[in-house]
Amino acid sequence: HRALLDACKDVPIETGRPVRRVKAGEDETVVEFEDGRQESAELVIGVDGAHSVVRASILHHNDRPLRYTGQTCWRFALEAPDLVPEVSVERWTPGRIAGVKLSR
Numbered sequence: 001h002r003a004l005l006d007a008c009k010d011v012p013i014e015t016g017r018p019v020r021r022v023k024a025g026e027d028e029t030v031v032e033f034e035d036g037r038q039e040s041a042e043l044v045i046g047v048d049g050a051h052s053v054v055r056a057s058i059l060h061h062n063d064r065p066l067r068y069t070g071q072t073c074w075r076f077a078l079e080a081p082d083l084v085p086e087v088s089v090e091r092w093t094p095g096r097i098a099g100v101k102l103s104r
Contacts, residue, residue, distance in 0.1 A: 001047065014039065019048065022057035071097060 005013060018034040028040045046054025050066060091098050 004045070004047070019046075019053045019057075022046075022054050024058050073097065 001015070005015075014031075014033075020032045020034050022044055023030045023032070024044075028042060029044050030038055030040055031044055032038050044054060044058075046052050046058075048054055089098075
């Protein structure tokens, strides 16, 4: 999230607000939030997980169930400024996943 926010600089970003639905139009996209407020946008980036409301609204695929691929990954975040990695890589290929984080 930090990389996305940093790259957007002065572009207004909404975070931490649940989305009810996204209505994609020809010239603009309307995002309806759970609190009832609506916002128009030229671009919507959904980073709301496997059960993405953003993706389901745009691609209209609520009828497609998630399927287990046989792979599980546990991730977490914590405040540890002394442990910030210089390099972070994750590679996915059929049947194999490798993650590497190299600290200073």
